[in-house]
Amino acid sequence: MTTTLPKPEERGxxxxxxxxxxxxxxxxxxxxxxxxxxxxxxxxxxxGGEGPDKRAAVTARVSGDTATLDVRLSVAYPASVGETTAEARRHLLRRVGESTGLIVSRVDIVVTALHSGSAGTRRVR
Structure with a gap:
């Protein structure tokens, strides 16, 4: 018994x-x-605080097969803010597109803080 599937546009x-x-x-x-x-x-x-152990804040808007992202994040000092945000934008465009099948048309990024690269505690001597 062979079952034929409906055409993709008819499936939902x-x-x-x-x-x-x-x-x-x-x-x-x-x-x-x-x-x-x-x-x-x-x-x-x-x-609360900002740093490497916190999560970036993301707001997304989906319209049809397109999404836009507004991202609030911090960057580890002394990394280049421009290079880090450019890499974050490229990565988000690729990963969100791969994971959802949506076209990410825009990624706006606001850097809220620079933080030290380590999340360790300070000692007073």
Whole structure:
């Protein structure tokens, strides 16, 4: 017994939510060397710290088969902010596209802080 599948355009449509894209992008940006997270914000005020052990904040908007990303992150000092954000942008365009099948048309990045490359604790002598 052979079953024939309907044509792809007749099978339905997959919809990916903004939240799903945000989570994928937030994880993907952690794969870029020198990128750290940002403090949480409540009513525009930073709450908590920023650094390599925090997660970047991502806001995504999906429209049809296209997504745009707004990313807030920190960069490890003394890395070049321009080079690090360019690499983060390239990586997000590729990884989010691969993971979702969406075309990422724009990635806006705001660097909220520079942090030391190590997350170690300081000692007072």
């Amino acid at each position: 449509r997959l919809t990916i939510s903004d939240t799903t894209v945000e989570r994928i992008a937030a994880h993907a940006v952690t794969e870029v060397e020198g990128v750290g997270g940002t403090a949480s914000r409540v009513l525009g005020v930073a709450v």
